[in-house]
Amino acid sequence: MSLGRTLRQWWHEGLGREGCLRTLRRLVAALWEFARESMPEQRRRRYGDVEYDWDHRVDTTSATVGWRDRLLGKFLSPYQATEPALFREMLESLKIDFSEFTFVDLGSGKGRVLLMAADFPFRRIVGVELLPGLHRVAQGNISKYKSDSQRCFAVEAVCGDAREFAFPPEPTVLYLFNPLPEAGLVEVVARLEQSLGENPRPVYVLYHNPLLESVFSSSTLLRKIGGTQQYSIYASGGMRLERLP
Ligand SMILES: C[S@@+](CC[C@H](N)C(=O)[O-])C[C@H]1O[C@@H](n2cnc3c(N)ncnc32)[C@H](O)[C@@H]1O
Structure with missing residues (x-):
């Protein structure tokens, strides 16, 4: 880079x-x-x-x-790590069977979110980070991380551009903490919609610090189902939250 x-x-x-x-x-x-x-x-x-x-x-x-x-x-977008209590609040509000879902963090930085997501029994966890320096630190963190509360051990960090990420065909929780400016986020949402069109499935988007909500409001396949001032939650058709935060 x-x-x-x-x-x-x-x-x-x-x-x-x-x-x-x-x-x-x-x-x-x-x-x-x-x-x-x-x-x-x-x-x-x-x-x-x-x-x-x-x-x-x-x-x-x-x-x-x-x-x-x-x-x-x-x-690009400055590195800042997500606050643990807020992350837990976002995930716990979903009320889903985590074992059916893959967790994806686009713009994963040093990988804190990947480690925190590993305390939930996700099927697997993937992080994508553009900057090689941050990506290498994330890899080191994944191999060092040891916690009695860890429930997912299939954790992978990838160095690449979030705009080119090919979404996996399985149910997904997508996490975004402002990794991209508007044009880039438009590309990511378009890719996600294309993937959903080809392969309809449950997808939740946790959008932390939602500065570019307008990009999601024009989506025909994702709709807002909850959130607070600090984050918004979107879901593909038919998904719902049992309890709105
Ligand atoms: C606000 S930080 C979030 C870090 C992490 N997700 C967290 O919440 O702890 C945003 C990250 O996105 C990365 N980023 C910026 N543009 C990107 C792109 N095009 N593809 C992948 N990562 C990108 C930045 O380098 C930065 O590490």
């Missing part, structure tokens, strides 16, 4: 969408924010998410992400 190529692509997409001046402004804002976040005080603040790592002897904190991946994150 080259910084120069990512920046060029980001720049050209920006030019096409909003013109030179606005793209330049966003570039300066991104670089300024990056510089600000690199100050020691901000770095200490990022250690606020480290409790999970202490408890499980893994490395999923955003505090130790190197400058290159943090800078790439400014132009």
Whole structure:
């Protein structure tokens, strides 16, 4: 994943969408924010998410992400790990037989969500991460993770682009914590709809920090069945929640 190529692509997409001046402004804002976040005080603040790592002897904190991946994150989607209690709340609201479902995290970063999902008896778990540096840390975490509460042992991390992910043909819980800008999310939802058209099945989407809800509201195969301000839950036709959060 080259910084120069990512920046060029980001720049050209920006030019096409909003013109030179606005793209330049966003570039300066991104670089300024990056510089600000690199100050020691901000770095200490990022250690606020480290409790999970202490408890499980893994490395999923955003505090130790190197400058290159943090800078790439400014132009793709910054790495941030999901908060454990919130993740559990999202999964427990589904009331499904987890053993029938494959769990997919698109934009899996250092893999915290993959480890937390492994405490549920999913059929298997797959994470897809674009940045090789984060992907390697996720692989290390998967092999290190040991917990009495682990129920799924088929956990796999893949390095690749979420926009090119081929959805598995089985019932799926798809997890998204803002991995993509709007154009990318549109592609992912289109792929998921195509897969559902070819192979109708139960699919739930847990959308954490749902900034781009409009992408889902235009879907004909997925409908919103629940959520809070922090997340939205979508399901393929016929699925429902017994208890809305
Ligand atoms: C907000 S983090 C979420 C990390 C993890 N899912 C969690 O909740 O703990 C978003 C992740 O998406 C990754 N990402 C950005 N663009 C991507 C793409 N096109 N394909 C796969 N991953 C991507 C980023 O590198 C980042 O690690």
